[in-house]
Amino acid sequence: MKTILLTGFEPFLDYPVNPTMRVAEELDGTMIGDYKICSRILPVDFNRAEARLMGVIREVNPDVTVSLGLAGGRYKITPERVAINVKDGAPDNDGNHPIDEPINEDAPDAYFSTLPVRDMVNALIEAGLPAEVSNTAGTYLCNNVMFGGLHYAATERPGMRSGFIHVPASHELGIRHGRIPSWSHEDLLRGVRVCLETIVSGK
Numbered sequence: 001m002k003t004i005l006l007t008g009f010e011p012f013l014d015y016p017v018n019p020t021m022r023v024a025e026e027l028d029g030t031m032i033g034d035y036k037i038c039s040r041i042l043p044v045d046f047n048r049a050e051a052r053l054m055g056v057i058r059e060v061n062p063d064v065t066v067s068l069g070l071a072g073g074r075y076k077i078t079p080e081r082v083a084i085n086v087k088d089g090a091p092d093n094d095g096n097h098p099i100d101e102p103i104n105e106d107a108p109d110a111y112f113s114t115l116p117v118r119d120m121v122n123a124l125i126e127a128g129l130p131a132e133v134s135n136t137a138g139t140y141l142c143n144n145v146m147f148g149g150l151h152y153a154a155t156e157r158p159g160m161r162s163g164f165i166h167v168p169a170s171h172e173l174g175i176r177h178g179r180i181p182s183w184s185h186e187d188l189l190r191g192v193r194v195c196l197e198t199i200v201s202g203k
């Protein structure tokens, strides 16, 4: 049996819930084709998120790593094409506040996702869900985790595919936040499933 490591993030900044946490937790232990989903929640912390991801990869030994993050304000599900070697942004949950720093001075400037981003978008649209390829995962924790996963794959685990999918807010978050577009939890869950099914279909 093969394994997909699926990660979500804890709440952060002015988002009191993170829909990726619930999606990841609900898919934990389920099967997509021959692949078992193993879910973990990552901290929104520049000093801990990447190390936690590496630790989980070593523990779970996945064939594929798919990380999910909230992109508050986006209208669509957006598989990310590229991660860049930069960390910058608002203070994280532990108060770390890097400005224009490299994630890893010894690593390349950027990595492309090794997930089938275009096929995932096509499959989402086919399933009636708004989607587009995103060309920036930002410079905050989501980019950091995507970059870390791809660098780890490139240097330590050449067989592991890895990448990142940003999702819009859930209605629960939309109600509590007040000023962002939102989707039903059921549609977010369905969208992530469609992405995972596309990945395991070998596209």
Ligand code: PCA
Binding pocket: 009, 012, 018, 020, 044, 068, 069, 070, 071, 137, 138, 139, 140, 141, 142, 143
């Ligand atoms: N989204 C943030 C970090 C955690 C999350 O869910 C981001 O886009 O970087």
